[in-house]
Amino acid sequence: MAAIEILGLEKTYMVGFWRKRPKRAVQPLHLTVEEGEIFGFLGPNGAGKTTTLKMLMGLVFPTSGTARILGREWTDPEIKAQIGFLPEQPYFYDYLTAHELLDYYGQLSGVPAKDRARRVGEVLQKVGLTDIRGVQLRKFSKGMLQRAGIAQAILHNPKLVFFDEPMSGLDPLGRREVRDLMEQLKQEGKTVFFSTHILSDAEALCDRVAIIHKGELRGVGAVEDLTSTVQGKVEVIWQGTQIPASMRALGAECHVTGDTVRAVLAENQQDAAIDALRRERIRLIAITPLRTSLEAYFVEKLQPSQTPSGRTVGTAV
């Protein structure tokens, strides 16, 4: 069973003061997320990621389209017991302590009273929030708040969790911990759907990603598959400080470091590069294929492209 099926969700806002004009935040979106995978929802700021998440959560009402979550209609309130949500830059009732907050959320999620205290303790342990008994949330640092946010999302042991920019505001150590946590959730058989604009995280974690830009889906698929469609690069290192003209002609980026030169050029020019070096009798030290980054794919997908109708997409309707 698919964990999430988005069937044409669309959101158009009316903006403007006097004469309202429609602004499409999210174009009709079709997306499926399988159970047990970590799915990344990528896009630059303002792409519509948060709007999509809010539509799924029932915080924003779509202009059209539906969705199914864990096989049920996305508006079914009972579904909420099975999902967890971490909003972007979460803010909680700051007059409560973390324990009180989680206890309250546990009550609302229907966690039975006898399990609540134990569960709260477990979850706080998991996210690394210790020694915070009696400390009101208003005194928490950004990183601590983020952890508390994750804690409330997984408190009731949901099958599916939604994270909106989970790494925001965290230092590298914190980010590593969150990544580990997400892996752990996957181990436990949960599905993780998270949105981010930090590609390296997505690359490291995700089984599949989707890229959204200006409200439109630009690409979906497994990370390896996507990156393989983009032309790879190779790194060529040779002895000396000379840069043959023929190399430059191939469009190589060359850097001189000490007594070697390092050049990066397209994969399909690898043979031409080797020939060029041999002609000049320059000693080749190494040729290494560079792992194509998701970034390249991302940037490519973000270019305004022509639709079949010939109109340029990516502009506001």
Add this chain to the structure above:
Amino acid sequence: MSARIIHIARNTFREAVRDRVLYNLIAFALLLSGAAIFVGQISIDIERLVVINLGLTAVSLFGVVIAIFIGIGLVSKEIEKRTLYTVLSRPVRRWEFIVGKFFGLAGTLVVNAFFMAIGVFGALLYVAHKFAKPDALILVALYFIILEFLIICSLALLFSSFSSPLLSAVFAFSLFVIGSFADDLRGFAGLAHGVTRWFTTAAAYMVPNFSALNVISAVAHQQPISAQLILHNTLYALFYTATALSGAVLIFERRNLK
């Protein structure tokens, strides 16, 4: 379902308490004690009158001010601060949220009024040295004041569901003032003609009728309150509150939380 409403209500109450709202009781206590002592000293045979009038008016005013200031932020603050997102991502229905908030706020005010009532009776005992049987009427006046609170809470919540805190405060306070003069509004309506008459009559019906709920003077003069009045005021307060809350639910159900 009902359990969630209770949880939300308790949390709302907890928020009010931690927000140091109950400190107003200190101001109230000071005011009342000061008045009681002053009146006790000058002893001009209207001590009872002053203490009851002043005490009950203060209970009413303090309560309304608190109701408005907390009530206006009940929904709008949560939306602004985005604390609402994590709540609504749980199996909480939007209408349960509104109802829970209402009971939390109403509960806060009732507790507040309870302590203030003790203060009023205490001050009365101090100046009059004993209770008389008609003093039980003070409880009726207090009951009516609590009914007032229910109405004001529901209105503040209604405005909070769609309006900014500042505007909500203005609306709620205006309705309180106009509602206190509801009988005069009726009088104006009676004297008007044509379209104006229609408008003022409609307004007179829509505005909460706090004149009917204000029996402070009567109680101070130890006049009895008819059971009919108590019954009808209760019904009126319940129906008015239900109307305002239904409105709040309807608005909140369709609100996009950006």
Add this chain to the structure above:
Amino acid sequence: MKTARQRTTVIAAACLVISAVACVLVLRHLDKIRPQATLEDALYISSPEMVKRASLGFDGLMACIYWTRTVQYFGHRHFDRAHTYNELAPLLEITTTLDPHLISAYQFGASFLAPKPPNGAGEPGRAIQLMEYGIEHNPDNWQLYYNLGFVYYTELKDFRNAAAVFERGSKVPNAHPFMKILAAQMAAHAGDFATARMLWGATYENAYEANIRQNAVEHLRAIRVDEDVTNLEAIVTQFGERTGRLPSSMSELVADQHWRGVPVDPDGNPYTLTAQGHVEVQNPDDFPFITKGTPPGHKPGPPKFHTKS
């Protein structure tokens, strides 16, 4: 299949409508239970100074509110043929303390504080106090002198003071010319119908408030009847002196005097002649203020106003 949200919307909307309707119904019931409550409530603070202090500076608005209550109070009680109007003087005093320039209030006081119940509160002393207060705060308003003189004339029959007041009033810049005339009339012909007619005519012309005007209309009608009856009875007496007996009927008198028709009252109903030689109106209840032309032993009924209520 209805979503939960649609269900909630329908239920909430139904709840809203039902509660709102129930509200209105209960409110109507409440109004019936407590019809006079406001007005007595209004007077729990019967000291004008206290009210002024309680108004927190919004004197003008409170004056308007109290003025409205005053008019309503009098109207309700008058309609119910009340015997007491205890709150009228305090209400007027509060209104004028809050706004000493509310001229209508003084006019109202002059018309309705002084006369005896059920036409007024029967407190001419307080009416005079109110007028003097008004004059003190509005020395350039000649109408207030008029109102004061009016009270002396109509209720107290104190023609000397009335004359003095009209004289004072005539000295105010822009005073109506008739003030001087009234002063003179008071001195010499206080009891004349012409004077009374002038006075009530002036009230009618200068009143802002509907009740006061109606009241003046009734008095003018009554003056007409009194005048007619006086004249008719004088003619009857002359007839008696001439013929040694009283006329047997009105028709005989009409024939004797060569009148064109039977004399009629302001409503067009003919006057009747009794065996004792008294002239009477057909419907005494239609003329609340007449002093002549009523059958002996007639008790005045509820006051009736002839313009719309």
